Each structure stands twice: as structure tokens, then as C-alpha cells.
Amino acid sequence: MTRGSAVRYPFSAVVGMDDLKLALLVNAVSPAVGGVLVRGEKGTAKSTIVRALAALLPPVEVVPECRFSCDPKDPDPGCPDGPHTAAAGRERDARLVELPVGASEDRLTGSLDIERALTEGVKAFEPGLLAAAHRGVLYVDEVNLLHDHLVDLLLDAAAMGESHVEREGVSVRHAARFLLVGTMNPEEGELRPQLLDRFGLTVEVAATRDPAERAEVVRRRLRFEEDPAGFAAAWVGAEAGLAARITAARARLPEVELTDAALRQITAVCAAFEVDGLRADLVTARTAMALAAWNGRTTVTSDDVRTAARLALPHRRRRDPFDAPGLDEQRLDDVLDEHGDDPDPEPPEGGPGGAPEPPDGGSGPDGSSADGAPEPEAVDAPASGADGTSGGPGERQPVGGGEQEAARPDATYRPRLFTVPGTGTGAPGRRSKARSPFGRVAGARPGARGVHLTATLRAAAPHQKARGRSGPGLVVAPEDLREAVRDGREGNLVLFVVDASGSMAARQRMRAVKGAVLSLLLDAYQRRDKVGLITFRGASAELALPPTSSVDAGARRLERLATGGRTPLAAGLLRAAEVLRVERLRDPARRPLLVVVTDGRATHGDDPARACALLAGVASVVVDCESGPVRLGLAGRLGERLGGEVVRLEELGADSLAGVVRDVRKVA
Structure with missing residues (x-):
């Protein structure tokens, strides 16, 4: 869908969020930067500011009747509606095209016009959203919920500036150059690092905690809702000024010089932060040049390089899905000083980083912060490896009541693949067999x-x-x-039920258990599963992590998990049955996989038999954590009751049994 006639909240009226404004404006000046991914909690004006950007873009002149928005001064020679003869163009506004999360591949890239193919016997191409967004803005809200296959197609088109469609005997290529903006809430799940890298810039946003700024947010929003047209009219001057500045910066961009000194700083910074490949170097260089043009200069300065690196590198430093994006700014300054010869760069115009300052300060319309987002809570994830070596000596001290301090997990490894039997119809993923759009x-x-x-x-x-x-x-x-x-x-709901009682509290065993569950969490992340975490100890069970796509949240809960007390196994299983019942109502197509991590002991509460009966029919895996020369086999009996597979903790790795991969089998 494209921008309509409804009045949108003015871009200039969104106060604060300097980094986000600057990232969007830089891409407006130079779409070659590669787009912006906006990460932040709900209610931080992410969608508001993105939709407001389109009104600032200069109008585009298009060939009349061309469905692919060709420029009459430089038409695409391969346009499916071409060849175009010399003719006067018509001017229209730059479009804002929104890609729904549930869109199909045909809706995104276009497809064969089936009706004409069958009734007229001709091969006719029906353009998709990529064609509609050409020379405008393509906005994807909740991009982290978009299927990876569509994200790959989207980012390939954004990187190449054109879309290729090969389908039903039709081969079509058309130009697709657009400003790509994606927004996401990390609580709903992360993008894979490979896909993160394809976005040019990433910005973290969070709501301000300053009461005065929050008051300004509410004040402006209420004014806008009372009189949208009147509120927008008050910002016409500021909007026109920004639009004129974008136009001037676009005209200046070809004249901007990237000096050898600036290029040396860019490559030194990318090398120092150990980013993979050369895409980061290119994006940082393009961003620095766009910043120079935005600030009215024709030479890139150290300040441009610094700002570009802050926007282009944090999301490229993730080595593990549990790592939070971030950048050590002190180290960035040190590298720039070491490799720079521009001790006195020109100060940027218009506020921090060159972003325009709103007339009366304050915060964004939905609670955004002028200071940017705080660093997400870092997860001290162990180094990846398949040998099961220790991630460091975990210290634990008694803290009262038999509870012991959380032990550090062992290193992660590649676990065996467990799947749900049969064929499902759930959300696309990489675990169990399913009928899927792909x-x-x-x-x-x-x-x-x-x-x-x-x-x-x-x-x-x-x-x-x-x-x-x-x-x-x-x-x-x-x-x-x-x-x-x-x-x-399909992706499944993987529900972990972890025994945190005193019988599991031996330091080495709990470290191994945490390493195993972290490995399974990482596997669930890669296979696009939802995950939940239940722990049980003492007298009860706790839902430590409600089912979510944010696997890194599960890793944080697990690392902080303390142990001690008795073993209420039945309580843990009953809580699992209740969670699965509720999730079945919410999402009946997503099939569950229950992973119980325990030694099988039950020293408190009811007999687990009733709970096992409630879980009949649920695909299950019991990870047997019993150790020592004398084994009681209690976990094996639990597995029989659940009708699931039992695997010893030391056999959980994919390489432990010469790479054997077995499905979860349900016993009738």
C-alpha cells in the first residue's frame, strides 16, 4: 500500500531521537547507503517517524503509464513496459510502500498474470511491491517477523538496485532502487546476524525517562490528534527546510571527496572492530560521504567517519545470536586518533551528528529519547565450540536456604536435531516437516x-x-x-523444563546442563522456533520465560538461574502442560516440542504420573542428567511415561554418536 491523503505526523515535530533522524536523512540523501534498521521497544515512535520521512523526499518525474516509475530523462532500457520514447514526464510524490509481514513472495516481487495467461494465452507480468517502491521508500514494520526467504529477496533487491523474477516461464528484470527502512522490537525475536549485516545502518531507540520530555511527547501528540491539519500546518516551514536541505545534499553528493586520510580511518576502524567482509567498509564510506553532503561540505572529515561508524558498525560486531549490538566509543576514538590527520574537523550543522534540532526541544511523539537507546543488557555467552570445554571456572557460594549462586555455563556446541513427527502447517522455519509456502x-x-x-x-x-x-x-x-x-x-514451540533443585547443584553438572540448554537455545534460534523456559526447585515451578521468539532473553534467564532445594518434578510438568494448553489456543498451528532436563528424581510434591498423562501426545525429549557410577534410571522411566526420546547429557552433541540424527518418536 502507498501513502494516502491522510495527514501524517510531521518529521520535524518528532523531537529527540537524533541518531534515528540522522540515519534516515542520510539514506534520503544517498539510498546507496543501504537502508536503516530501527530497533526499539514498543511505543517509541518508530513507525511515526518512518512514515513522516516520505513527505520530505523530493517529487519524482516518471514516464506516463509506466508501472515501474521510469525516469523520462534516463529510462531503464530493460523496463518491462519499455522501450520508452522521448516524451514529457509527469511529476508525482515519492511513494511510501509498506510491506505487510504476511505478504507472499508473489506480492513482493511480482508474478505471472494468471488470468491473462490462461484467457489470452500471453505471458504478462504483474508487478509487485518492489516495483511500486522504486524511487521511493519501502517500509517493513516488524521485519524480524518476516520470513527469512522474503528478507533475503528484499535485501538482495535493495543491494543490487533491481529485481529479478523467474517464474512460470516468465523472466523479468526491472529497476528497484528504494530507501529501505525496517523496524523491529527485539523482544519479539532477533534477525539473524547474516541479515542484520545487509542493512546499511542500525539505530537503537528507547523511550526517555525524563518526565519533562515525556510530558512534551504527550502534549504534542494530543495537539496532533485534536487537529491534525492545524498541527501539521504549524510545522510546514520546518518541513520545507528539511526537504530543501535533502535536495541540496543530493545535488552536492557527487562533488564530495573521500580523501585517502578518511578512507584510511574507515578501513582502520573496520579492521579494529573485526567486522566480517568488506560491506562495513563500503557502507561506512558511503555514509561518511552522505554526512559531508548533508552538512554542506565537499570533503569527508574525521567527525563524519566517527558518526558513520557509530551507525554502521554496532550490528556487525555480533559474533553470536546472544550478543547484544554495541560499540566501544572510546576505542573508536582511539583508532580515529591513531590513523587520522584531521585534528580539527568542522562541527556539524543543526545539532548532534548533523541532525536538525526541533524548535522547542523535548522528546518524540510516542516517548522517544533524545539521548538514543541505552545499551541492551549484554549476555556473557560462552564461546562457541563443539568440544564441550569449560567456559571458565564458575564460582558459587551458599546464599541461604540451601540456594546456591548461579554457575557459569559450559561452552556451547552443535546439538543433535530433534523434530516433531508428522507434517505440520505452522509458521515457516527450519525444524520439523510441514506444508509451507516455501x-x-x-x-x-x-x-x-x-x-x-x-x-x-x-x-x-x-x-x-x-x-x-x-x-x-x-x-x-x-x-x-x-x-x-x-x-x-516449520518452526516449533520448544518448551524447556529445567530441574534447578539441589540434586542438580553440583557445580560441574549444572555448568554442563546450562551449556547444553544454551546449545539447544542457539539451535532453536537458527531454526526460527519460539522458546519458553520453566524451572522447578524447592516447592514450586516458575515460568522463567513465557513463550517468545526472543531466544536471547531465554539465554539471559538461564545464565542467572540459581539452584538448590528439593525437586518438585510434578509441579514442573504440570506447569508445562498449562503453558502448552494456553499456547495451543493462541497459535494452534505451531506444534510443541517439550525438552525436560532432569536426573528424574522427584523429592517433593505429587507423583509425576498424572502430569505425564496430561502431556500425552506432546513430542518430548528427556535429557538425562544423572551422573556417577550408580545410576537409578529415573529419567529413562520419565521418558517412557511421556512417550518421548531419552538422551544422556553427554550424548546430546551432534558429533557424540558419529553424527546420528534421530526424530522424536511418540510411543502409542
């Missing part, structure tokens, strides 16, 4: 979503005589339409 075509069924052309033709062919066909096209009825059935993979 994957290998395995057949066809009646339907009109993702039309299977061959199957549709076969269904319509026997009826052509009865339908009075007289021309070259087929006569197709709605009941002839067939959609592709694809074999793919």
Missing part, C-alpha cells in the same frame, strides 16, 4: 493462492468443449484453479 513442490490442491499453472491447465482441459471454447485461450472456471502444495519446514 519449499519443494510436492503436488497440487484446489485453491487460488500460489497458482500451480500446470495442474490448473490439466484441470481445465477436459472441459473446453463443453464450455464452448473458440479462441486461443482456455476457458477457465474458478473450480479449475489449483495451488501448489510444497514440502517445507
